[in-house]
Amino acid sequence: MTSLLPKVLITVGLLFDLLGCIGLVRLPDVYNRAQAATKCVTLGTCLILFGVATQFGVSALGMKAVLCMLFILFTSPVGAHAIVRGAYKSGVKMWEGSVVDAYRDVATTKPEER
Amino acid sequence: MKQLLSCVLTFLLWLALTWSLTPSDIAAGVFISIVIAVILGDIYPEHPQAVFDPKRLFWLAVYVPYFLYFMVRANLDVAYRVIHPDMPIRPGIVKVKTTLRGDIGKLALANSITLTPGTLSVDIVGDDLYIHWINVTTMDPEEQTGTIVSHFERILRRIFR
Numbered sequence: 001m002t003s004l005l006p007k008v009l010i011t012v013g014l015l016f017d018l019l020g021c022i023g024l025v026r027l028p029d030v031y032n033r034a035q036a037a038t039k040c041v042t043l044g045t046c047l048i049l050f051g052v053a054t055q056f057g058v059s060a061l062g063m064k065a066v067l068c069m070l071f072i073l074f075t076s077p078v079g080a081h082a083i084v085r086g087a088y089k090s091g092v093k094m095w096e097g098s099v100v101d102a103y104r105d106v107a108t109t110k111p112e113e114r
Numbered sequence: 115m116k117q118l119l120s121c122v123l124t125f126l127l128w129l130a131l132t133w134s135l136t137p138s139d140i141a142a143g144v145f146i147s148i149v150i151a152v153i154l155g156d157i158y159p160e161h162p163q164a165v166f167d168p169k170r171l172f173w174l175a176v177y178v179p180y181f182l183y184f185m186v187r188a189n190l191d192v193a194y195r196v197i198h199p200d201m202p203i204r205p206g207i208v209k210v211k212t213t214l215r216g217d218i219g220k221l222a223l224a225n226s227i228t229l230t231p232g233t234l235s236v237d238i239v240g241d242d243l244y245i246h247w248i249n250v251t252t253m254d255p256e257e258q259t260g261t262i263v264s265h266f267e268r269i270l271r272r273i274f275r
């Protein structure tokens with residue numbers, strides 16, 4: 001049982017990572033792709049690291065895996081935010097099927113005019 | 115005070131990362147913690163003792179499983195949209211309002227929104243959050259706010275004030 005759990009966790013994590021990569025290829029624009037990449041890859045990678053942590057228990061390797069999990073959980077949304085905001089500000093167009101864009105007016109005004 | 119807290123936390127993190135108690139590792143850890151505390155101690159919050167408020171810790175303990183549940187749902191949601199042959203997406207950027215005041219509260223809200231079903235924080239301007247939504251279900255700002263932020267705000271308000 002103890003040897004099965006890590007394998008299951010790592011397999012499920014890899015599956016989510018794979019889904020994130022398929023999303024990167026299939027979805028139409030950078031904003032939708034960032035969605036798939038952030039969500040699936042964060043959970044997938046966290047599950048892989050959690051699998052490593054359950055395999056090695058309370059040891060140097062297990063602790064490092066848990067800490068990496070926390071760091072990814074905190075930093076990956078911030079990274080996605082920075083990429084998407086940077087893409088929008090440098091003029092990357094949204095997919096033509098997009099239904100609403102409330103951000104256009106704010107993004108084009110300069111910060112000091114707000 | 116802030117510098118001392120920063121130093122202790124950094125040192126604990128160092129111990130967890132190296133996972134060894136040899137004198138040379140500890141000496142290196144103490145040295146690095148002091149350097150980091152002197153350089154970066156200013157970014158710590160003004161009232162660190164608020165972290166130990168049991169009420170806040172209780173709501174944090176409520177929030178973590180609640181958040182994990184939504185995170186798993188988000189992944190199944192994305193997986194469904196990606197695998198479905200027709201890709202049922204209706205993307206757009208919407209504007210929602212938050213009632214949270216503190217910077218850390220807003221950060222936690224924006225990060226939670228990014229990791230939950232179909233939404234990704236693009237920018238925060240004052241009290242307005244600009245959210246990229248992969249499946250816009252309503253054009254009404256009130257309903258948009260209700261769907262995206264309200265259920266997190268309810269708990270986050272109790273953690274961060």
